Amino acid sequence: MTPIRVTFLVNGTPDGVEAVRAHGLARKLDPERTRFLYRQRSRLSSAWRWSGALLKERPDIHYVLNTAMPGSMIALVWRFLFGVPYVLDTGDAIHAMACRSGTKAGWRLPLLWSLERLTERFAAAVVVRGTNHREHLVARGLRRVIVIRDGYLEQPSASPEALELLRHKLGLTGRFVVGVMGSLVYSPKLNICYGWDLLEALTHLKDLPVIGLIIGDGTGLPWLLKLATELGVADRIVFCGRIPYSEVPTHLRLMDVALSTQTNNLPGQVRTTGKLPEYMAAERFILASRVGEAALLLPEIMLLDFNHEVDRDYPARLADRIRLLQGQPDLLEARHALPILARQECSYDFLSTRLKWVVDETLTARKKK
Numbered sequence: 001m002t003p004i005r006v007t008f009l010v011n012g013t014p015d016g017v018e019a020v021r022a023h024g025l026a027r028k029l030d031p032e033r034t035r036f037l038y039r040q041r042s043r044l045s046s047a048w049r050w051s052g053a054l055l056k057e058r059p060d061i062h063y064v065l066n067t068a069m070p071g072s073m074i075a076l077v078w079r080f081l082f083g084v085p086y087v088l089d090t091g092d093a094i095h096a097m098a099c100r101s102g103t104k105a106g107w108r109l110p111l112l113w114s115l116e117r118l119t120e121r122f123a124a125a126v127v128v129r130g131t132n133h134r135e136h137l138v139a140r141g142l143r144r145v146i147v148i149r150d151g152y153l154e155q156p157s158a159s160p161e162a163l164e165l166l167r168h169k170l171g172l173t174g175r176f177v178v179g180v181m182g183s184l185v186y187s188p189k190l191n192i193c194y195g196w197d198l199l200e201a202l203t204h205l206k207d208l209p210v211i212g213l214i215i216g217d218g219t220g221l222p223w224l225l226k227l228a229t230e231l232g233v234a235d236r237i238v239f240c241g242r243i244p245y246s247e248v249p250t251h252l253r254l255m256d257v258a259l260s261t262q263t264n265n266l267p268g269q270v271r272t273t274g275k276l277p278e279y280m281a282a283e284r285f286i287l288a289s290r291v292g293e294a295a296l297l298l299p300e301i302m303l304l305d306f307n308h309e310v311d312r313d314y315p316a317r318l319a320d321r322i323r324l325l326q327g328q329p330d331l332l333e334a335r336h337a338l339p340i341l342a343r344q345e346c347s348y349d350f351l352s353t354r355l356k357w358v359v360d361e362t363l364t365a366r367k368k369k
Helices: 017-028 043-057 071-081 094-101 106-121 131-139 160-169 196-202 221-231 245-252 275-281 314-327 329-346 348-368
Strands: 006-010 034-038 061-065 086-090 125-128 145-147 176-181 210-215 237-241 257-260 285-289
Touching (some): 006 043, 006 071, 017 034, 043 071, 071 086, 071 106, 086 106, 086 348, 125 131, 131 145, 176 196, 176 245, 176 314, 196 210, 196 314, 210 245, 221 237, 245 275, 257 275, 257 314, 275 285, 285 314, 329 348
Parallel strands (some): 006 034, 006 061, 061 086, 125 145, 176 210, 210 237, 257 285
């Protein structure tokens, strides 16, 4: 049996977005010496199954996707018992995000803080997806922090006929479509959910043929549905629910404008978010809050100031920019530069080269010890 060099511990299912990232980053690795373990059913059963696989295959290095159980704990155990190094790949400041969102039970917060700090402290390298996240961790004293942004998969474009058919099916024909894609998780503490700004912006645009499109699912969906009714815009918003990853590019191409709004706090500042590269690759005009990686990647015409942690005036400014774009469609031409930028900065051909370098450097350092 070929010795396993790298095992990806994916804190997600085989068809989830983290699995897409794992396989995308592994492109430049030897497929005969690379394995993927996914979290399925309970964390406990996954931990048992993973431990058995690792004892059998004895990889040289673990690559942990996300600071979560059981991946983080297993990586730490193998680091101390067997001396196997691991690389932590994290896209969020998870403890800060849990504190600010209010979605985690209070008694879990100290455990979450400990898990995050320990996993970062003993990693051979920490891979982050945003430049500000790297600066935050370096300021905390971590030495080997590498930025490998969220990526996207190149997929064939849908035919104009297929797009028109989908547009008609969703009731978008003849409308200026403003959309958002993401996990719809409601934050009790902040009282927001992805899409809240779109719904509120629509209240300022009732005189225009503007319609909202929300792609995704989660605990916040009922809250958004209720908010749409309360704001009187339920007839101006289409909820697609969760769609297969293979259908994402086609649905994104229905949007005239795609939104990427991050709160102006630590959780928002450290993120790239997976939606941003997807929007760019799909050649969508993006309106993003001037927070996190979007502020470094996008041109000025696509950025809007977002003040404080939750900016209740942001939807009005967003509506003003949408009104401008709907009235001056020539401004949308700025989107044509985005696919080139996406290929240069966020394609898995580029990102997997960086990942291979991280793996090679980690294993070389281990051999020198």
